[in-house]
Amino acid sequence: MPKLAEARRYAPGLLTAAMIALAATFVSEHYGGPQFLYALFFGISFNFLASDPKTRPGIELAARTVLRIGVALLGVRITLDQIASLGLLPVLLVVFAVLATIAFGAWLSGLMRRPLAEGLLTGGAVAICGASAALAISAVLPRSKRSSQFTLLTVVGVTLLSTVAMIVYPLLVRVFQFDDALAGIFLGGTIHDVAQVVGAGYIISPQAGDNATFVKLLRVAMLLPVVLVFSLAFRERGESASRAPLLPWFLVVFAVLVGVASAGWVPPAAVDVMSSVSRWCLVGAIAALGVKTSFQEFASLGWRPVALMVGETLFLGALILGALLFSGAR
Numbered sequence: 001m002p003k004l005a006e007a008r009r010y011a012p013g014l015l016t017a018a019m020i021a022l023a024a025t026f027v028s029e030h031y032g033g034p035q036f037l038y039a040l041f042f043g044i045s046f047n048f049l050a051s052d053p054k055t056r057p058g059i060e061l062a063a064r065t066v067l068r069i070g071v072a073l074l075g076v077r078i079t080l081d082q083i084a085s086l087g088l089l090p091v092l093l094v095v096f097a098v099l100a101t102i103a104f105g106a107w108l109s110g111l112m113r114r115p116l117a118e119g120l121l122t123g124g125a126v127a128i129c130g131a132s133a134a135l136a137i138s139a140v141l142p143r144s145k146r147s148s149q150f151t152l153l154t155v156v157g158v159t160l161l162s163t164v165a166m167i168v169y170p171l172l173v174r175v176f177q178f179d180d181a182l183a184g185i186f187l188g189g190t191i192h193d194v195a196q197v198v199g200a201g202y203i204i205s206p207q208a209g210d211n212a213t214f215v216k217l218l219r220v221a222m223l224l225p226v227v228l229v230f231s232l233a234f235r236e237r238g239e240s241a242s243r244a245p246l247l248p249w250f251l252v253v254f255a256v257l258v259g260v261a262s263a264g265w266v267p268p269a270a271v272d273v274m275s276s277v278s279r280w281c282l283v284g285a286i287a288a289l290g291v292k293t294s295f296q297e298f299a300s301l302g303w304r305p306v307a308l309m310v311g312e313t314l315f316l317g318a319l320i321l322g323a324l325l326f327s328g329a330r
Helices: 002-031 035-045 047-051 056-077 080-086 089-111 116-127 131-138 147-175 180-190 194-204 206-221 223-236 249-262 268-292 295-299 303-329
Strands: none
Touching: 002 035, 002 056, 002 268, 035 047, 035 147, 035 194, 035 268, 047 056, 047 268, 056 194, 056 206, 056 249, 056 268, 080 180, 080 206, 080 249, 089 116, 089 180, 089 206, 089 303, 116 131, 116 147, 116 223, 116 303, 131 147, 131 223, 147 180, 147 194, 147 268, 147 303, 180 194, 180 206, 180 303, 194 206, 194 268, 206 223, 206 249
8 A cells, every 4th residue: 555655656757757758758669759848848748737745746856766767777788899999088087077076166166255155166066977966966065044055056057058058069069070979078077967968978878878978977986985985074174074985786787787798798689678668768768857947046056056057058068078079080
């Protein structure tokens, strides 16, 4: 009975995301165009359901858990040979870009006469994995009267900026005529949230989507060492900090599936089934994220958090783009 009640609680929101995903798929297959982008736009048009108590729990579940399942299952499509084909550049570039963006956020917050914690929080959210990083980093930063509110504003702001990047950055990929490898590095290295990275990558091509997912998960892997460093740093300063979170489970599953697929232990039929399930999970999650997106909330953030996140976003994008163009020129 408790499980049945739980299922009834989530069913309306999950069915809403599924119906939007089906509509986006129908339009994409019959009239052309990117399936993920349709799911995003259709979801935004149903934003009023995000606050409905009947649909909200399922929408939240689709935007978080279903998303993570979809990303984890993507590992079955990626092999170590594909990863090796990207070269050492993505790894070095991701590590440098994450550290440089966090440092830039700290510097920019000081320039704006804001607390260091605000720069570290927004910089970490932009550099690593958006809303998830914001929540994880906020757990180890010093508490203040406005810390909870600022964390919430950061989550909203970085999610909306990531949504905008999902729409704009594929256009930049076309402008600079990047191939699938460079497109994956650029999209995976610059867009904040995992879902929007996946959506933007598969707008370009399946191969670009796979590459973007791998590069993005390299950034996600930076979450644990960054949170640990922040926690130790603020403990040394005598300020309270809580226990750092564990490595995200979907990253672990993704890595395991990459290893299993690389060893050839997954039959082709199973790869097809798991890839199909992954894609439907991701389309549904994109639809749910669209439902949760409110541009009115973005306008209510105030200019300082917006300026911090926009500045950090532009810095990260320019850094990755410049590195790719420089490496291409050579």
